Each structure stands twice: as C-alpha cells, then as structure tokens.
Amino acid sequence: MRYLIQKEAIRNYPRKAIRKREEGIVELIFSLNEDGVIKKVDIGNQTDATSNLIKSSLITIKNLSPFKKDAILKKRRNFSIKILYKIN
16 A cells, blocks of 8 residues: 555656655555545644645545555554655
8 A cells, every 4th residue: 555655646746846846755644444445634743845745645645545445454444654755
C-alpha cells in the first residue's frame, strides 16, 4: 500500500510545485473500513511541505480509495505514511 501511494503521489507531483522547486514530506494518517474505503485522513505532525504538496497528497490518497481488500484490514485499519516529494 505504501509503495502504491508513494508512486501515485510522485506521478501526480503538482506542476506548480515543480516550477517553484517545492519539496518536502507529507505525513498522512488515515483509517480504512473493512472494504478498503477511506474513512478519515489527517495531516501528521511530521509534515514539512507546502500547501500545494499537502493538497496533492490528499487528492492522491482519496483517488486511490478503495484500496484492495486484504487480510491486514481485518487486523488493522489505521495507517500512517510519509510521502516524500523530491525533484531530481
């Protein structure tokens, strides 16, 4: 799941942020229901990114929902991920 989110976030790196050379880390804390649908998303304290990157992260994770049903969703439904935005 982490790899999928990171990959999609980088693929959707905002053009405006690229032009401005904006980089940073966005920490997303989210919960899923048993069907893999996002119930809640919050921005974590370890976020060090501009509003453009934060907005892009939120859009990315919402567009990926619902996530594929997995056995892990029976045990765990709260997740945290750090998305790294870096211009090469």
